[in-house]
Structures are given as C-alpha cells and as structure tokens.
Amino acid sequence: MLTPQQARQRLRRVSSHSIEIAESYDELLNDLLKEGLHFLDVDRISVWLVDHIDSPNQLNCIASSDFQNEQANSLEIHQYPTYFEQILLGHTIAANNVAQDNRTTELIIHNQNSSRALLDTVIYLNGKPHGVVSCESFAEHHIWTEDDIVYAESLADSCSRRLMALETLKLQNQLKEMVFVDTLTGLKNRRYFNERVQSAKNSQYRLQTPLSLIMIDLDHFKQINDEFGHEAGDIVLAKFAKNCQKQLRLEDVLCRYGGEEFIIILPYTAEQQAIQLAERLRLSIENMTIQHEQKIIKLTASFGVAEMGLEHTIEETIKKADIAVYRAKDAGRNCVIAN
Known part of the structure; x- marks a missing residue:
C-alpha cells in the first residue's frame, strides 16, 4: 500500500509521460484516472470542462473512468448556482454526504448525481477555473481525509497539465502544417x-x-x-x-x-x-x-x-x-x- 506521499510521487511520474494526439479525452486521461481510482478507492472519476472559460454557461463531461453506467454529460450552470459558485471561485468541494451538503444538494434535486460522497477539485487554465475532476463514492459512509483532498487536487493539476500539453501539441502540428502548405493552392509546398x-x-x-x-x-x-x-x-x-x-x-x-x-x-x-x-x-x-x-x-x-x-x-x-x-x-x- 502506497503512502499518500508515494501516491502523489507516482502520479507525478505518470503525468509526465509524453503524449500524442489522442482519439479522445478518455484516451488522453485514462492513465491518470486509473491512478486516482486506485489511491482514492472510489467508484468513479470524471473530468469536466466549462464551455467558455471567460463566461461559462455549461460544464461538460469529457472523460470518465465509467462512461458505461448512467452519468450526466453536461450541467447547466444556472441550474446549480450554489455548486458552481464554489467551483468558479476555485474551491474544492469535499462532500461526505451529497444529499445533506448544501453545496451539492442541487445535484440530487435535479437527479444529476447518484453518488453518496463527492470530491470535486478545480482544473485551472491560465489561472482561471477551467473545469473539475470529480471523484465519486457510492458507499454509504465515505469520509474524505485531508490526504484524499491533497491527492485529488494533485490529480486535477495533472489533468490540467496533460490538457495543456495536448493543446500545445495541436498548435505545434497546426504550425507545422502551415509551414508545409502553399496557402494559394492548398497543396503541400x-x-x-x-x-x-x-x-x-x-x-x-x-x-x-x-x-x-x-x-x-x-x-x-x-x-x-x-x-x-x-x-x-x-x-x-x-x-x-x-x-x-x-x-x-x-x-x-x-x-x-x-x-x-x-x-x-x-x-x-x-x-x-x-x-x-x-x-x-x-x-x-x-x-x-x-x-x-x-x-x-x-x-x-x-x-x-x-x-x-x-x-x-x-x-x-x-x-x-x-x-x-x-x-x-x-x-x-x-x-x-x-x-
């Protein structure tokens, strides 16, 4: 059994692996989600991003460790004001009881969450909240520890770095393509x-x-x-x-x-x-x-x-x-x- 510090060190090693253009975000983030499942001992981890970072209206699920089971694909921000207020302020939500925590009860009311315990940590892009990594437990009594919260925040940072690396790789490929294309004819040069x-x-x-x-x-x-x-x-x-x-x-x-x-x-x-x-x-x-x-x-x-x-x-x-x-x-x- 890894200690919390060893688990975070292992996560750092995994997140440092070089990436290629992936078929999907699931493929891009799969190894990180597996690491989180193993250490946090939860039932599902998913990654969500806002539609517009400067004026978000929606949070969309881009990757999940368990897409096969029923799960919402998007959340309209206006329907969950208390939850999103915390997220957009950059606050971690560690709810041991989703139904009773006032930050997460909206998710139950709108039937968008069946988990009993929820640990959501913010993904940042250029210093602004860009999305969340959501860790869910379906067990009746799941108590988030301080080590869990620190690890989940490290996981969110790892996902953020991986997503930024992908965007950088895409930009490099676009620039390379521009270098090799004749703009007038569209042919290679x-x-x-x-x-x-x-x-x-x-x-x-x-x-x-x-x-x-x-x-x-x-x-x-x-x-x-x-x-x-x-x-x-x-x-x-x-x-x-x-x-x-x-x-x-x-x-x-x-x-x-x-x-x-x-x-x-x-x-x-x-x-x-x-x-x-x-x-x-x-x-x-x-x-x-x-x-x-x-x-x-x-x-x-x-x-x-x-x-x-x-x-x-x-x-x-x-x-x-x-x-x-x-x-x-x-x-x-x-x-x-x-x-």
Whole structure:
C-alpha cells in the first residue's frame, strides 16, 4: 500500500509521460484516472470542462473512468448556482454526504448525481477555473481525509497539465502544417516535398517497389497574368491544383514546386503507369474552362516523367523530370515526355 506521499510521487511520474494526439479525452486521461481510482478507492472519476472559460454557461463531461453506467454529460450552470459558485471561485468541494451538503444538494434535486460522497477539485487554465475532476463514492459512509483532498487536487493539476500539453501539441502540428502548405493552392509546398520524397525513397529501398516523379509546368502562365491580371493567375493555379488532386490516389503527393511548377510523387508506380497518369492529367487540364470576369481562360501544361531507379538519387531523378519538361516545351508544349 502506497503512502499518500508515494501516491502523489507516482502520479507525478505518470503525468509526465509524453503524449500524442489522442482519439479522445478518455484516451488522453485514462492513465491518470486509473491512478486516482486506485489511491482514492472510489467508484468513479470524471473530468469536466466549462464551455467558455471567460463566461461559462455549461460544464461538460469529457472523460470518465465509467462512461458505461448512467452519468450526466453536461450541467447547466444556472441550474446549480450554489455548486458552481464554489467551483468558479476555485474551491474544492469535499462532500461526505451529497444529499445533506448544501453545496451539492442541487445535484440530487435535479437527479444529476447518484453518488453518496463527492470530491470535486478545480482544473485551472491560465489561472482561471477551467473545469473539475470529480471523484465519486457510492458507499454509504465515505469520509474524505485531508490526504484524499491533497491527492485529488494533485490529480486535477495533472489533468490540467496533460490538457495543456495536448493543446500545445495541436498548435505545434497546426504550425507545422502551415509551414508545409502553399496557402494559394492548398497543396503541400516544396519544403514538404523535400521531406516526403526522402520518405518515399526510403520505402522504395525497404520494399523494393517502383517510384516515379511527374514534373508539371503550366504553359504561357506569364501571358495569362499579363492578359488577365494576377488575380486571374491565382484563380488558374487554384483551379489547376483542384483538378489534379481529384485524379490522384491517396498515396500520391502533388506539391507546388515553385511559381507555375508542380511535382507529383508517385509511390509504387513505374514509368509507364506514370506516363498514363500524366496524359490523363494533360487532357483534363486542356479541357478545363476557367471563367474570370466574364472571360474564358484556357490552360495547358507540359509534363516531364522520370522513374527513380533503386540506384538513382532523388536529385538525379528530379533533374531528369525537369529536363523532360524542357523537352516537352521544345516539342510545342501541352505534351508528356518521359526521360
């Protein structure tokens, strides 16, 4: 049996584990709730967060050790003024008898709690009450000790840190996504291409599968900008990207390489298959009708295809695809050339 101090030290170790984006809050907080159940010897622990931290109207259950049994999913603050006054002031509620404690009798009246003893501790975010960790006992005579209260407050702090870590991780992923996305077309950019093509090359070595690249250069794009304006040019780029994306597999990666240049990574694809795809894309682009300010803009593109042999480097294959594009331009544009 752990002493209260050992239990809190163990909780600190568990809460320090690195996290990943979780499928649910239950998954994110499950290990912490299990620790609390074990030490506090209670029947259920749940985590609740307010809907708006600056002007809360509702408290919503986001995780529970026992979601299978009947449990309210949300509490309207206006229905429980005494309870929420304590919570929003940051006070811990240790009710040995829920029905008789004036801070918790509202929960019984509104049939939102079947527990006999309740220990609710506040979760903070940036110094403001953000929610509660609610520990419930269904036993007839459950007396909360000072050690229980200290541990429950530590549990609330651990949940708070875990939730903040998740938000930080989400923000980092969003920032990373922004770094890798071309905002005009919504496609991945050249920086992402450089990382992704290396990953594709590593998979090729490991699985001994074919890998090809398609380089695409829009024909006479400067002329489109000069004749119709840069806003029209932006629309053309966005429409082109959307048209191509619809025709690719999930594993294919279309990136904006720079300006009016684009490149596609085609895993598990030999040169002949890549040529066939490039030809389908060429025809679909040729048949596009782009309207801007009651004017019709027609578009074509030149394609260079290169298969990346196991013995070839990424740089060699990109150069081959680039040379093939120049040959397509020299051949009159609007065609597919394989190198």
